[in-house]
Amino acid sequence: MFSATFIYQLLSYTIRVINMETEQFNIRMPKDLVQDLDIISKLLKVNKSEWVKTKLAEEVHEEKNKLLMELSTLYAKGMIGKKEIVQLVGRDIADEMESIKIIAEKSVKHGIEYGKRLKKLHS
Amino acid sequence: MEKGSKNYILDTSALISLESINILEQVLKLYSVTTTNSVIKELEEFAKYDDSYGEIAKSILKMKTKFTIESCEITESIKHLESTDNELYNLSLKKKLPLVTDETKIVHHTRHKIDVYFSPVFLILLLQAEYFTKEGVLDKLEKLSAIRNWGNNIIYLITKNQIEKL
Numbered sequence A: 001m002f003s004a005t006f007i008y009q010l011l012s013y014t015i016r017v018i019n020m021e022t023e024q025f026n027i028r029m030p031k032d033l034v035q036d037l038d039i040i041s042k043l044l045k046v047n048k049s050e051w052v053k054t055k056l057a058e059e060v061h062e063e064k065n066k067l068l069m070e071l072s073t074l075y076a077k078g079m080i081g082k083k084e085i086v087q088l089v090g091r092d093i094a095d096e097m098e099s100i101k102i103i104a105e106k107s108v109k110h111g112i113e114y115g116k117r118l119k120k121l122h123s
Numbered sequence B: 001m002e003k004g005s006k007n008y009i010l011d012t013s014a015l016i017s018l019e020s021i022n023i024l025e026q027v028l029k030l031y032s033v034t035t036t037n038s039v040i041k042e043l044e045e046f047a048k049y050d051d052s053y054g055e056i057a058k059s060i061l062k063m064k065t066k067f068t069i070e071s072c073e074i075t076e077s078i079k080h081l082e083s084t085d086n087e088l089y090n091l092s093l094k095k096k097l098p099l100v101t102d103e104t105k106i107v108h109h110t111r112h113k114i115d116v117y118f119s120p121v122f123l124i125l126l127l128q129a130e131y132f133t134k135e136g137v138l139d140k141l142e143k144l145s146a147i148r149n150w151g152n153n154i155i156y157l158i159t160k161n162q163i164e165k166l
Helices: A004-019 A031-044 A048-076 A082-089 A091-121 B012-020 B024-030 B037-046 B052-062 B083-095 B104-110 B121-128 B134-147 B154-165
Strands: B007-010 B032-036 B068-070
Touching: A031 A048, A048 A082, A048 A091, A048 B154, A082 A091, A091 B104, A091 B121, A091 B154, B007 B012, B007 B083, B012 B024, B012 B037, B012 B052, B012 B134, B024 B121, B032 B037, B032 B083, B037 B052, B037 B068, B037 B083, B083 B104, B121 B134, B121 B154, B134 B154
Parallel strands: B007 B032, B032 B068
Antiparallel strands: none
């Protein structure tokens, strides 16, 4: 189930993608698929390429997030290290994952320390 | 009930996370919480919608008299962050108070300069102080993870792992 705020975020991402600098990306498609796109284009009264770009942006966004989530799971469980993440997806993402791990651990430590203090205060 | 000596700055994401699992009111009773006018405006935007985040935002806004609301001049700006986030960062710098947020981008770009925590810090804290049982806190963590679409992300896994050890 999608909330209005999630749809807003997805649309914002899609609009940003469409307005970005572009690079040519050619693919060959089955004739049947092209015909189907023609039908969609006519029924929705939209430009075929623009519709494909929008749909592709949505799918790429979802898939990227899903794969990065799986990667971060492996990292959190200690099954892969930062070095492997750098090799797979680059330094920027690896650095961000490391930050998240460090602060998650720091949050736990702070919660324990201040929880003990609070217990003492109210005992 | 005597409040703990700690004062925290909470952003929109942290407020929403805590209220989504019904612990914000408890946190407000135990600690002093500060946020910014920009955060209040963001919550007001969320509250315009009738979805789950909209309802949560409405609940938070009903409690706004219980926290301190301030504005802060941005004297040090981090280019990867939006102005609301930069304002929170500057408030944390100026007041030397920890910032609680669930925005990983804020955490990544500010952690070397300010104390910053994820919202499950309060789950651990309330468990340690015996306000909740372990089962109760694990249940809340599962609910938070579902609402936030965390799945098995780093925040969820590390927090869960630690709760199970306590």
